[in-house]
Amino acid sequence: MKAKVHVMLKPGVLDPQGEAVKSALGALGFDGVEGVRQGKVIELDLAESDAATAEAQVEQMCEKLLANTVIESYRIEML
Amino acid sequence: MKAKVHVMLKPGVLDPQGEAVKSALGALGFDGVEGVRQGKVIELDLAESDAATAEAQVEQMCEKLLANTVIESYRIEML
Numbered sequence A, B: 001m002k003a004k005v006h007v008m009l010k011p012g013v014l015d016p017q018g019e020a021v022k023s024a025l026g027a028l029g030f031d032g033v034e035g036v037r038q039g040k041v042i043e044l045d046l047a048e049s050d051a052a053t054a055e056a057q058v059e060q061m062c063e064k065l066l067a068n069t070v071i072e073s074y075r076i077e078m079l
Helices: A016-027 A051-066 B016-027 B051-066
Strands: A002-009 A033-046 A072-078 B002-009 B033-046 B072-078
Touching: A002 A051, A002 B033, A016 A033, A016 B033, A016 B051, A033 A051, A033 B002, A033 B016, A051 A072, A051 B016, B002 B051, B016 B033, B033 B051, B051 B072
Parallel strands: none
Antiparallel strands: A002 A033, A002 A072, A033 B033, B002 B033, B002 B072
16 A cells, blocks of 8 residues: 655745745746745555555554644645 | 645665655554655745746756756646
8 A cells, every 4th residue: 555645834834945945946037936835745655455544554654753743734645 | 826846756766764764663663664755845836827837937947946857756736
């Protein structure tokens, strides 16, 4: 079973990486970039073959390690 | 126009971040994690309203800044 976890900073949380990308794009001559937010995506390859069990397992992984739920939100996609 | 860029290491390129996550998951008691790859996702908010022009612009951004095309592949998703 494969799963993809998307982790993004919550709205309102300052995103210095995104700001850095935005100003670098401006410096390269790309006008009209109004906002940039950067997040991460984690692809997991799981031995578990039952989709529901695997998804519950991935949710636990997100809560415990993959996302900092104080400032980040996550979305799980089972493939 | 909003765009999302997914940047992943190409297959075969060593992913130390993914390996670190994999061993951390193992240490937390999550068995059956066979592989982990970590990538990034960049959300762009563009002033351009024409989808084709915006996509061409984002492709240029990927080639020039957002992805290291020697070791990374990218996928553009227009929202």
